[in-house]
Amino acid sequence: MAERQFERLETLAAHAGEGPVPPTTRPVSMPIYQTSVFAFPDLETVEEVYNGRSPAYLYSRMAHPNARALEEAYAALEGAEDAMATASGMAAIFAVFFSLLSPGDHLICSRELYGGTYSLLAEHLGRWGIATDYVDTTDLGAVEAAIRPETRMIFVEAITNPTVQVADLPALSRLAFRRGLWLVVDNTFATPYLLRPLEHGADLVVISATKFLGGHSDLTGGLVAGSRALIDRIRRCHVVTGATPDPFAAWLCLRGMKTLHLRLERQSQNALALAWFLSRHPWVEAVHYPGLPSHPQSELARRLLPRGAGGILSFAVRGDEEAAGRVIRSLRLASLVPSLGDVTTTVSHPASTSHRTLPPETRAQLGITPNLIRVSVGTEAVEEILADFEAALATLG
Ligand SMILES: Cc1ncc(COP(=O)(O)O)c(C=O)c1O
Structure with a gap:
């Protein structure tokens, strides 16, 4: 394409600032190509x-x-x-x-x-x-x-x-x-x-x-x-x-x-520690985490997931939805979000969010009960994660 030189402000407003980057160096981070279309030089x-x-x-x-x-x-x-x-x-x-x-x-x-x-x-x-x-x-x-x-x-x-x-x-x-x-x-x-x-x-x-x-x-x-x-x-x-x-x-x-391995390694370690803590807690009825020996598929998990069982666990509190709500409300470090996988610890209530569209009988068969809380364990210091759940569960006592 021929070199372009414009003088009028209206034309400059539309075209100025299109200059290429000199090719001598390259950006270390991939540039963001914030363009919806690419121009051709000719037919x-x-x-x-x-x-x-x-x-x-x-x-x-x-x-x-x-x-x-x-x-x-x-x-x-x-x-x-x-x-x-x-x-x-x-x-x-x-x-x-x-x-x-x-x-x-x-x-x-x-x-x-x-x-x-x-x-x-x-x-x-x-x-x-x-x-x-x-x-x-x-x-x-x-x-x-x-x-x-x-x-x-x-x-x-x-x-x-x-x-x-x-x-x-x-x-x-x-x-x-x-x-x-x-x-x-x-x-x-x-x-x-x-x-x-x-x-x-x-x-x-x-x-x-x-x-x-x-x-x-x-x-x-x-x-x-x-x-x-x-x-x-x-x-x-x-x-x-x-x-x-x-x-x-x-x-x-x-x-x-780029940090997937670092995050998942830490999240798996933190989740295992939280799962152990919850499994011994008197106000917890059940804990689901494949890294625990009590999980029905712990053997399969050891074979298929040798690096760790991941950052997600769920647990049922002793009591009903009100008890689950009280624990969730009392958490200070973990926030209540209808998502997961963040570097911060988050909790969700599957029965009222991610799984609310499932037929109620399927939810019951699967154990997605109103007292079930899902935790996405973050990368924070493990003792502060445990302390947060310990304090929140203490509100049930
Ligand atoms: C297991 C699983 N698959 C798929 C999805 C859908 O992903 P997205 O919300 O990015 O559309 C979710 C969302 O929570 C999920 O948990």
């Missing part, structure tokens, strides 16, 4: 790019450098051929269902499922003729019994929300392979630091980057990772539904991921 280049002969960014809904950098980093962490970034975890889950399933298809999901995923399937994809069975995916026989000729996919959360059940991915992937089904794993709670589902035979992994992956409660995002062929197929569909992450969110996520 010949337009032809080259649209014919796929020259790689280039065109339009940020389709692809942009910050999303691509995030995708490459996440694919590397998951040990995947490729990944695709989305505007939220739900957008990643939707992209997988919408691109791989068709009317008449059937999928099998865990009974214990994030409420948003459940609503997507039960209230929306059902209208498009995609049927779902919700089974206890810790029971392999139940999963196998639910398979029909039109079943295409098994969808599980690697560590479930909020009673932290661990999915037996090696066994599920053997079953999925034998029956010609896709195994899709939501890795939001474990993250690739604790568990890499593709190594255990999953076809795809999805994640809400809003939680531990980003790690600071400052972005909404999601990703899908898997083989290049599957990611290409999902991306073709995703690009036209438009749920691309914006450049700043993608940049924030990439920055957060």
Whole structure:
């Protein structure tokens, strides 16, 4: 393109300040490409790019450098051929269902499922003729019994929300392979630091980057990772539904991921200490944490999660919803938020937030009772976390 020189204020207002950075040095931190579109030098280049002969960014809904950098980093962490970034975890889950399933298809999901995923399937994809069975995916026989000729996919959360059940991915992937089904794993709670589902035979992994992956409660995002062929197929569909992450969110996520291992290591240690403390407390009825020997899947957790059992635990207080409310109100360090995965310790009340859309009988079967509190353990000093829960539980005595 010819060099451009303008004089009039109106033209300068629109065009001044477009100068390139001299290429002698490079930015250490990835720049934020806050642009919705990229300019071509000429029509010949337009032809080259649209014919796929020259790689280039065109339009940020389709692809942009910050999303691509995030995708490459996440694919590397998951040990995947490729990944695709989305505007939220739900957008990643939707992209997988919408691109791989068709009317008449059937999928099998865990009974214990994030409420948003459940609503997507039960209230929306059902209208498009995609049927779902919700089974206890810790029971392999139940999963196998639910398979029909039109079943295409098994969808599980690697560590479930909020009673932290661990999915037996090696066994599920053997079953999925034998029956010609896709195994899709939501890795939001474990993250690739604790568990890499593709190594255990999953076809795809999805994640809400809003939680531990980003790690600071400052972005909404999601990703899908898997083989290049599957990611290409999902991306073709995703690009036209438009749920691309914006450049700043993608940049924030990439920055957060740089400390993923440090955060998760500390969060797992702190969560184990809090789980032990709670398990001995007279005002605590039950503690769910796969790092405790009393957890029904502690053996599986030791095998699948050798680096630690993660930052999430849940516990039921002795008493009803009012007692849970009193404990939550009395916490000083931990705040009440309908999310998780932050560097600060947070609590939530699943029955009234994340799992309120589940049928009440399913909630009861899963142990998502009104006295259950979920804790996302942060990176703070462990003695101050324990002291906060000790003081809050003392209000019940
Ligand atoms: C396990 C799990 N998967 C998916 C999601 C959805 O992620 P997002 O809120 O980023 O859309 C959540 C949100 O809480 C979740 O807990």
